[in-house]
Amino acid sequence: MFQSPISERNTNIPAGGASILPQNLYLGFDVDVAGYMSIMVSNSEVCCDECVDGRNGLAVVFCCMCHQFLCKHCHDHHSSSRKLSKHKIVGLDQEGARQLHTTMKPRDHYCSQPNHEDNKLNFYCETCSLLVCRDCSTVTHKSHTVKEISTVAKTHQMEITGALENAKEVVTKLTGAIDVNNRMIEQVEISKRNAFLAINQTFEMLQQTLEERKKTLLSELEAISLSKTTALTLQKEQFEKVVGDIGHYTDMASQILQTHTDHEIVALGGLIPTELQATLKKVQTISLTPNQHSNISVSVKTDDLVRQLSELGEIIVFFPSPSSSTWTSTSVAKVGTRYHVEEVKGEMRSKTHNGAVVYGEVEDHRDGTYTITLTPHTAGPHQLFITMDGQHVQNTPNDLDVRPKPKRDYHTLCNAQQVIQCNRPLCVTIHDNGDIYVSSHDHCIYVFDQIGQLKNTIGSYGNGDGHFSSPYGLSIKGNMLYVADTCNHRIQKLTSSGKFLHKFGQRGSGQGQFNCPVSIITDSNKRLIVSDQSYHRIQIFNENGGWLLTIDGKSSGNHSFLSPWGLGLDPQGNIHVASYGSKSVKVFTEEGVYVRMYGDPNGPTGLALDDEGYSLVSEYGGHCLSIYDPEGNKIHTVGNLENPSGTALDSRDGSVFIANNSANTVLKYCV
Secondary structure, three states: EOOOOOOOOEEOOOOHHHHHOOOHHHHHHHHHHHHHHHHHHHHHOOEEEOHHOOOOOOOOOOEOOOOOOEOOOHHHHHHHHOOOOOOOOEEEHHHHHHHHHHOOOOOOOOOOOOOOOOEEEEEOOOOEEEEEHHHHHHHHOOEEEOOEHHHHHHHHHHHHHHHHHHHHHHHHHHHHHHHHHOOOOOHHHHHHHHHHHHHHHHHHOHHHHHHHHHHHHHHHHHHHHHHHHHHHHHHHHHHHHHHHHHHHHHHHHHHHHHHHHHHHHHHOHHHHHHHHHHHHHHHOOOOOOOOOOOEEEEEEEOOHHHHHHHHEEEEEEOOOOOOOEEOOOOOOOOOOOOOOOOOEEEEEEEEEEEHHHEEEEEEEOOOEEEEOOOOOOOEEEEEEEEOOOOEEEEOOOOEEEEEOOOOOOOOHHOOOEEEEOOOEEEEEEOOOOOEEEEEEOOOOOEEEOOOEOOOOOOOEEOOOOOOOOOEEEEEEEEOOEEEEEEHHHEEEEEEEOOOOEEEEEOOOOOOEEOOEEEEEEEOOOOEEEEEEEOOEEEEEEEEOOOOEEEEEOOOOOOOOOOOOEEEEEEEOOOOEEOOOOOOOOEEOOOOOEEEEOOOOHHHHHHEEEEEEEEOOEEEEOEEEEEEEEEOOOEEEOOOOOOOOEEEEEOOOOOOEEEEEEEHHHEEOOOO
């Protein structure tokens, strides 16, 4: 028994001995290359293979086509021969040995049958699974199924290519499953820490009597955490083992397809596709769903405390259902606790106004956390309901007193309350957590905290993923950051921390192509709206970058516009376009139908609208910020700016931010 060099499986040696096994041309060529390399790097004297008895001296070069060591005389003959002059010749040194892998070509293979020694093996007998020459195909294999080797090789190439495509798809799924497991392992540790804190906070209120029970619970927590981590790690290692097995065959298949001859491909037959399919079938037998839930919680019963001290507390363990990702155990949710659930709902019911109900918009961050946005339409007492998989979370339903929002007074905008130093800021946008994102002429995105301290720098100059060339427009939605990568003529999607996720677009005038996109916003339907500045148009895409609609500014009439720059959305979902070339703001419905125009700004670049429909326009040429009411009437101007190129509103408190480009500052005004 010996191990196959291809499948790495043990194979029984036939009764006739190893010599009757079919010749492995693929490995045979590699063995030849290794042998010649060994001779070349040994610095030993080698006789010429072409001379009779080496009469003309020692070899000085090696012919990669003839597989011969040649002396100077034979090398000269090679060079002067019309037939041989194009052969690749290498020296007998380290460099020559290194070149063998890419320059040495396999020899032609000839028939071993008597009187057939000059016949090439250009045919394949499918009946015998054997390479044969033309004469053998018409005599010994006359009644068999015989095909030209090129035809058979093409069939095997198609099979290998198909297997590679299937392998790529499966590896993608496995890689995704591995990522999920890695996140689950991290979540186990987070849950462990949260549970640990809850246990300590509870037991700090108790005295020495509870110490033993505390130790017991912590021990259980450690055991459960270890059990979950171990199970998830073992499952991840199983995925990695299958990925490794697939990689072994795909690497070998790719090498064969790229560097080896039809003979070698045919000699391998269907082995690689067969082995790949066998490995891929393993994936069908294993679940790609994590075998453990990441959550670990704790429940402490306080009723009849004295009586229950000896059994106080329990660790709650979550297990994934075998058929779906719904958890089979119901938990008590706490504010800030992370859960992975199948369905999250939020609604707000008025205690007056005939019990009017507002349903929340739920955003799944894909990391076990959810954001629920509810906008009440009436003031007064309400009840808030939040459910996970049909179960109310803790403290809901609870009472809320909805009060009318104080009306903003933009006339108070005068002096900036905060000045952030930033080199040539272009656009600014505000995260829900208060972080300030600023695009810069430095070909990057600067992230400042609420007090103006630099927190992070995203990207650098270049055209690769996550790199930028004069990035301008920014839009942040939850944990997703969209960047108008202006001079790379594309849109990039990243996490809020700067990890590259996706890109779309390239230079061109077609649908989904750009010429200097300068602004991007997202609407309530998760559509991406982009101002394609140099082509005087607005393009609208789905959240994955698929083209949906174009608003063409080059048409005639009031709805035409030139060099669209800043974009904004009013409470009705209408799209406002700051037209730099037309010195106005044009308004369109979400379907692209023209509504109206307003203002006469001088070089408008930045645009932001609040939830009442007030419009703030930064005028690059006018060195000011103009504010318009919902009807389009200018009500206030903030002057003494230096080429303001962008503006943004903080949705939390209505603060106004201005990218004051030529002053190298970002200004914050409080309303």
